[in-house]
Amino acid sequence: MGTKFKLKQKKQVGKDAALALLKRMLLIRRFEETLARLFADSEVKGFVHLSIGQEACPTGVCAHLTNDDYITSTHRGHGHLIGKGGDIKLAMAELFGKTEGYCKGRGGSMHVAAFDLGILGANGIVGAGLVLATGSGFSAKYQNNDRVTACFFGDGASNQGTFHEAANLASVWKLPILFVCENNGWAEFSPQSSHQKIEKVSTRAVGYGMPGVTVDGDDIEAVYSATADAVAWIRKGNGPILLECLTHRWEGHYAGDPQPYRDQDELQAITQHCPIERFKKQLIERKTITAAEFEALSVEVESEIGEAVEFGRQGTDPNPQDFMSYIYAD
Amino acid sequence: MGTKFKLKQKKQVGKDAALALLKRMLLIRRFEETLARLFADSEVKGFVHLSIGQEACPTGVCAHLTNDDYITSTHRGHGHLIGKGGDIKLAMAELFGKTEGYCKGRGGSMHVAAFDLGILGANGIVGAGLVLATGSGFSAKYQNNDRVTACFFGDGASNQGTFHEAANLASVWKLPILFVCENNGWAEFSPQSSHQKIEKVSTRAVGYGMPGVTVDGDDIEAVYSATADAVAWIRKGNGPILLECLTHRWEGHYAGDPQPYRDQDELQAITQHCPIERFKKQLIERKTITAAEFEALSVEVESEIGEAVEFGRQGTDPNPQDFMSYIYAD
Amino acid sequence: MSMGFNTIAGAISQAITEEMRRDANVVLIGEDVTTGIFGVTAGLVDEFGTDRFCDTPISENAIIGCAVGAAMTGMRPIAEIMFQDFLTCCMDPIVNQAAKMSYMSGGTFSVPMVVRSPGGAGLGAGPQHSQSLASWFMGVPGLKVVSPSSPIDAKGLLKSAIRDNNPVIFLENKLLYFESGEVPDDIDFTIPLGQASVLREGDDVTIVAVSGMVPRALRVADELGAEGVSVEIVDPRTLYPLDTETILQSVKKTGRLVTAEEGVMTCGVGAELAALIAEKAYDCLDGPIVRVGTPHVNYAYNQEMEWATIPDEQDLVRAVKKAIGQE
């Protein structure tokens, strides 16, 4: 049955990598915060699910992927897109419903996709990305390239039949897939304890003869380090791995959700898990970076976000009568 | 999380129970052998899946169920029906497509169902019975009676999304369900090793926080004994259990399947697993029964089968124009 | 009959409450139903408890399968599927299990259950959260299909659906949830399945309008009435079994038919209505049958584009003019 996968000791990252990871997380955070405002102001419409608090997982995972690798995403997909190197201008334009957007305004938040970056799309159907991932995994294996697919999904999605079918197929066919469960403890308004009788989703891996590991998903170095090991193992042709990242959803299920169902004390304290603050503090303590460097990064990100918003806002509205385009490919 | 389930030592059964189990297994065996002939002679039509070689599992499991308990079944459903106490006359009439049949000739082999016996139907859709079982489990729990649902399914079905969703829901809601996997090592023409990367389907139980055990499914006492323990545990309100019975499919996937894909030597030797012969031999060695008693039982079964065939054959053909009936309930 | 005033959402909540009080076998299961994305059933759990009002994992197949099995064993479950688009995740238990169980078992089992699910576009929710899929279910023998357009119909029909011994697909419309109107308080008030309602009488043309298209058709009837075109509006309310009598009668009277549905037209509700008339009232037709509905496209996220796709008053006016030869 090939090599056994074992998670190695978490490694500390060097300065360049640290700054890159920090920047990516900050981009996600500010993108989402900005979006929350734009949504509240009715500048952005539809159903918008924010990744605030969950930045470490897409950032740490995608850091080990190239543009040739694939990801499948979820309804909560902005973090994955940005993590995988998505252009926040095109993403913002999409959220404004503009022609310049990744999907020319047709897809919106729940469907952002980017062909060149191997981003097979956010998905409005919980669990659908799991089976799509077996397809990009199949392609890579068949074409004998070393592309990996990172398949993001939530704790809630892990109860869909598609999770099971995808995990089983991937393991039988030894597909190069990293199944990444972002376990934020909630599926909409339902806590994990009410939707599954296991604590770790990674427990399920054993049912597919697949390695399964759980890491602190708010610790960017833990995610980064685990993914490094996992992706290397997968690229060697050993088959899929299930990596669970324990994380926290700071906001409501969707932008505008007042979360009456959540414990207010817990919510108050939730920022203590902040993957950005935690990492920043460690880096400064370790003297890997300085507070000033972090500030500079923040400013840089702030300005990029500002540009993206302007780019989106100023984008071209598609001609409403053009709704027949793209239904069929030529 | 309540009591832990542990399989106790296998127990030997007494004479009365032994004879009852033997008879039930013989009924299934002869019913299926007869059907194979009737099918070859084109007296019975459609798709017919035989349970020859797999008699111990439905027999041993259903021995612990009353008429009030429920079962859900599969495309390979005759054994489950007979195991649960189904009337072979009505079953045979159904296979002849007659009005006297369990489903008045509408359902046939893949849909036999019996309301009074809590048999929620054979099922032509692989994996569908698994989700139906959560419903009868829900009813029992809600109505606070102690009815158990035995949900039969195959190794192949354990790869359907429905398996996953049903197992998870049952465990979260602590439903009184015994999931019975009849692992005969084949899904149609595909061996188990080609459709899942685990040896024991019961391994999957852990992913639902549910006990899972595997027994020799051709050893009727092993099945009987394990079910006794499991059903008792479930009736106490502890939630579902996954019981896997390792068994052998002697015949093709369906009646008429020449099985070119199977190893001929293995097929030659397959009768060594015969649950009836094995049990009979043990019982005679132990002096629980005599060879003559077994002979008498065989004769009795033979004659019941003969009667059932005649009953079926002589049944009333439904009026073909009556096809509107039963589409809707009143 | 004593009357209250309520929204469609409120009327649905009332119907569920009354039926759950009346019959202990009525239970409701679905994802986050105790809260509700649209809040339709929010709060009801307080009265009925989590044994009868059950949030499920995200497992649409198991939700419907559970309802089918429960219905076969004495319960009357209501299963909620959060968006009609997600019905694609549980077609087997609906189509091959619930719908066929009575038949397959020769009538020994029945499956008294309701599947509630909201459809319709207009929220900028994109292609996977906006579909109206009524016609799929109309074509499945063994199912009944209901699609109310007013609070009173929603309440009366849902109560009948819950009491019906067959699986009923109860299709709601997101944009209609907060339309309000009079609703009887009488707990015995029901509306039988299979009866259309003539919402407005007219002589020149019949519009058979469904769900979200009903208010739009009513507005158009006013508008055209002012121009001297007398429009009759029929709301089938139940899509299967269809009240063909009422529809035929209306078209025989007016000689013209426009069908109006929000879903994609291809093989849709309007196609069935057109075929019905082209077969049974062909000789009474004085003009072409014109369908209004979503053309063969998806709903965009961009809201202006989305609204350009959704059939509206303009489309209806154009269709009526075509039907009466005033193009």
Next chain:
Amino acid sequence: MSMGFNTIAGAISQAITEEMRRDANVVLIGEDVTTGIFGVTAGLVDEFGTDRFCDTPISENAIIGCAVGAAMTGMRPIAEIMFQDFLTCCMDPIVNQAAKMSYMSGGTFSVPMVVRSPGGAGLGAGPQHSQSLASWFMGVPGLKVVSPSSPIDAKGLLKSAIRDNNPVIFLENKLLYFESGEVPDDIDFTIPLGQASVLREGDDVTIVAVSGMVPRALRVADELGAEGVSVEIVDPRTLYPLDTETILQSVKKTGRLVTAEEGVMTCGVGAELAALIAEKAYDCLDGPIVRVGTPHVNYAYNQEMEWATIPDEQDLVRAVKKAIGQE
């Protein structure tokens, strides 16, 4: 064009073989496809190997999902779903993923894949193994739907479907598999999607017949021809996009339309055809449009009852007589 003689099953196998030789990105996945319940693709694995010809676990959702993902990343997968009834187990990846991906991504992704699946009753296989579900897919924007009735069409259309850049639902018919006829050997032979074929010309009435109903309609045309009724037979072959031109032309000529499909009629193929004509050729109609198909019922296991349900030559004759006013 050099011709061979083959069954529909054989023609399908040929089409797959030729396209797999032509394009290394064409792969076939499905349950037991290397053997095949109907043997259609049996043996092909010997040439193409198990990397391209893949037996899957019983996981319809993953089969289609895998095909979609593979199609998005450069492959041209053919996915087989063993019976059309099992399409209920994978509606989401077909309807919400494959069909909408091009649109949702603003045209950046395309999904060039084929879903092959046999339908049709007549084998005593019971209610869950006999359905014909074409109309569901016709109503899903983004999908193309093909339904051949002869070996030559099966081959030519399947090759076009494989080369098409959109998801194509390719619906086969179990009873037709062993019908035989001439099939071109030329590996470049294809039949474009979206072109109907006029199988027989006639003046009095048009029968638009689909899949298994085509041979039945042809027999009826002979029979009625002998009685002096001249029947034109049109096989749309592709159900979406429908060749409305050819169909309209035929009905404008004959003035009468009978539709013939094997599936349930409610919201079916015939409904769409009737609506098309009632809108676009209303003024050319000289009689009612009559639909032939399965009434609103299931297929029984009992074979006589099953055959009483399946639309046959008698039903067609009755329909034609009604359409031409000879009831």
